[in-house]
Amino acid sequence: MRFDLTDLKLFVHIAESGSITAGAQLAHLALPSASARVRGMEQALDVPLLQRGRRGAEPTEAGRALLHHARAIARQVNDMQADLAEFASGLKGRIRLLCNTSAMTEFLPDALAAFLAAHPQLGIDLEERLSRDIVQAVAEGAADIGIVSDAANAEALQTFAFRDDRLALVMARSHPLARQYRRRSSIRYADALAHDFIGLAGDSAFQQYAAGQASRLGLHMHCKIRLRSFEAVCRMAASGAGVALMPETAARRSADADRLLVLKLSDEWADRKLLICLRDLDALPRHARELVATLRRD
Template sequence: MRYDLTDLKLFLRVAETGSITAGAEQTHLALASASARIRGMEDTLGVPLLVRGRRGVEPTAAGRTLLHHARAITQQMERMRADLGEYATGLKGHIRLLCNTSALTEYLPDALADFMAKHPQVNIDLEERLSREIVQALRNDLADIGIISDAVDNSGLETALLRKDRLVLVMAPGHPLARRVGRRTSVAFGDVVDEEFIGLAGDSALQQHIGEHATRLGARLRYRVRVRSFDAVCRMVAVGNGIAVVPESAAQRSRDASAVKVLGLSDSWANRQQLLATRSYAALPGYAKELVDTLRTGDWKAA
């Protein structure tokens, strides 16, 4: 059985993206060549490595085993390249970072800008996912670093507390709900689930998370407007178009400009903590460890 590094890198990218076409693009191969390499790997092994469906491809049991070893081999190669980096020029590192909506919008841009300025040789693939999906990706060696909520089962992973990430309810001071709650400082999500909401556009992990809690209450959220950022959400809320659930940091940042009323959510799922998660910190390449350390220390906050 002989697989070269190109085969292994191709299979990794195909498994990560769920698409042979995307995997071929990321490894700079023609689609026909990538398909031939995958078939050659399957012929050599004698069993299918991928299940092909209408929505893409998924690894078989044999494919998941190959994926585990391919990830380990490529990580070892990355560590070797990092160790030799001081003796060579033009070497690049690659970090696959998965995070939830709050991390992506509230503090990661500043953190990554500072890190990448200091490490121009490192490329980062950043993708927004639900916390439970991030945990599964880390367990399957499909990501290097994850930022997750402490509400999900993270057994088998190494985690460290990153920061608090409380979710709150925002509304215009003149909104009927604001008048109903009076001087109360918090409210249960079930008491507001029938209101009209402002939400984030696209496939936001936070909106999926909130929607799942509404479903558990037997409700479906009604979104009057969807916008692209928490700042825009708060601006829409401020003029009375609806209410919204946002990270407390976003509400505090927008409160003076948008004049919104902030209420705590009494539900336990709203009082979250952000965790920095890896499968094994010790197994990460040096530059990936540096990113973890940068995120944990928060040195970028003062930049």
């Protein structure tokens, strides 16, 4: 049984894209060549690696086992190349870090800026995802470190405390809901969902999370407008355009804080804690362990 790096990288691309055609393009191979390589791997193992259908290709159980090892090998090769690249470009290593929206916007910028300033030869690939997807990616070796909400099931991973992340509802003090709750400090999420919301644009992980919590209550979150940042959401909320769900830290630091009423959510899921998650701290490259130590210390 002989697989080369091209075979393994091709299989990772196919599994992650869900398509042999897309995987071949990502691997810079012609489709017939890619298909032949996959058939060769299946013949060498005498077991199907992909389940092919009209919607694309998904790994079989054997394919998922191969994917796990292929990612591990690719990670080791990348680590080797990064270490050797130090002699040519000065870059010593690269860390793959996944995080949810709150960590991305509220807590990581200052911590990562200080870390990178102290480690000029390192690079960080930072990507925002839903907490449950981060846990899966870290478990599968697709990321070195993740930062997730404690609501995600990360029992199979090593976890460390990172930050408290309480969620709150924000609205203009002139908003009808604000007038109704001006003498209270908290509110149930369900009691606010009858009003128009201001949300985050695009495929924001936080927006998906907020909509998912509404669905669990059997209700719908109606977003009147979507914006790119919590700062912009605060400005729009201060104008009276609607209600916004966001980290309490983002609301408190807003330039429009004096014009906003910030109500804590009484729902249990809103009192979140963020966790650093990883597969094995001792198995991480030294520079990745140093980042974990910095995040835990901060």
